[in-house]
Amino acid sequence: MNALKEQRVATLRDDDAVISILAVDNPSMFSAVTDGFDLLLLVVTDEDQRTNQQYHYIKDNCRIQERWLSISELSRLIVHGEHRNLIYWILKGEILLDKNTYLEGLRHRMLEFPPDMREHKLLIEFARFLRRYLDSKEYVLYDHLLDAYNDILEALHHWARIVIIEAGIHPEITVWRQVKNINPGVYKLYEELTLSNETLKQRVQLVLLACEFSVMSKMERCCKPLLDVLSSREEAWSLQELQQIDKLSDIQFELPLILNKLVKKSLTKEIIYTVDEQVSTFEIRYLNS
Structure with a gap:
């Protein structure tokens, strides 16, 4: 198994887009951690167009899954928690290649959980x-x-x-x-x-x-990140403005629901702005209480 890992690292080492390579051995024949493969290789790249590429192959009777993720997609998946095995891979996997100690720093940050x-x-x-x-x-x-x-x-x-x-x-x-x-x-x-x-x-x-x-x-x-945004200025926020804030992008589809609940709990205030008096159109904006 080690020889396989070394061969793959040697192949990818000179690829400027490859930042890090992580290996995860299948812990047991019944484990889904590696999706049933003998070995999982996670290749981290700085090129977004190469993210989410997957390759399945057999070498020396070893069934291997190779997954490519960009730095931005990896960060998104960690925050969202959508791929539950990912945390295990990063914290428990064997770092084979790590330019600029990217994975080591990511692992430390995850363990620190700032x-x-x-x-x-x-x-x-x-x-x-x-x-x-x-x-x-x-x-x-x-x-x-x-x-x-x-x-x-x-x-x-x-x-x-x-x-x-x-x-x-x-x-x-x-x-x-x-x-x-x-x-x-x-x-x-x-x-x-x-x-x-x-x-x-x-x-x-x-x-x-x-x-x-x-x-x-x-x-x-x-909801502290959202409340912090609402209190960051004196002027009330429109829904469209809030949905364009980077730190709120992961919940933009749930923002109307959350804002409605925050208003009902008196944690946020609705401010009514006149859009068109002739047709009695009023815009709801939001301000921290």
Whole structure:
């Protein structure tokens, strides 16, 4: 296996676009960490047009998956937490090549989990939680119980990730194992939802109630990056202006939902601007309370 790694590094070393190469050995025959391959090679490039390229090949009876990611895409995936194996790869993988110590620095930053990264991830997870939570509430009203169950389970999963991030830890693949040690109360809710003998509707309503009292109290904390933007100037912000802010780009589709909730919780104020008096058109803008 080591010879294979050395050969691939020797091939790519002179490619100016290649910044780093990381290797992850398959921990077990049943593991999905490497998508079932014997070896995963993560190639980090500074060329966006070469990102998300994947190659599957066999060499010396070793099944290899090679994935290329640009620096910008890698950063985006880490913040979003969409690819849960990625954290494992970066923290546990073997660094084979690292120009300018890019991966070493990234690994150190992830282990340190600085406040700005933590706040960004909290905002994303809260946005996802809020959407699922509200969808589940609506489904319950119309007795679409399976859909309500599916959404509240997803909302609970995002709540778990919020709890983990608040503890200063990156959510891993096994989120519920992490939560059990960090917040047994949230883990207990997960058990109540999935294993209780109560009716499906009762289980969903129980978690919805818990979400209303517990997670909604975290709104101000989780929405700090957005509230900081709103308070950064005296003039109220339009939705279009907020959606163009780089630090809010990851939640731009959920911004209307979040702003509406912030207003209802009196954490943000609506300011009405006259757009066209003749047709009685008024624009809603937002200002930190």
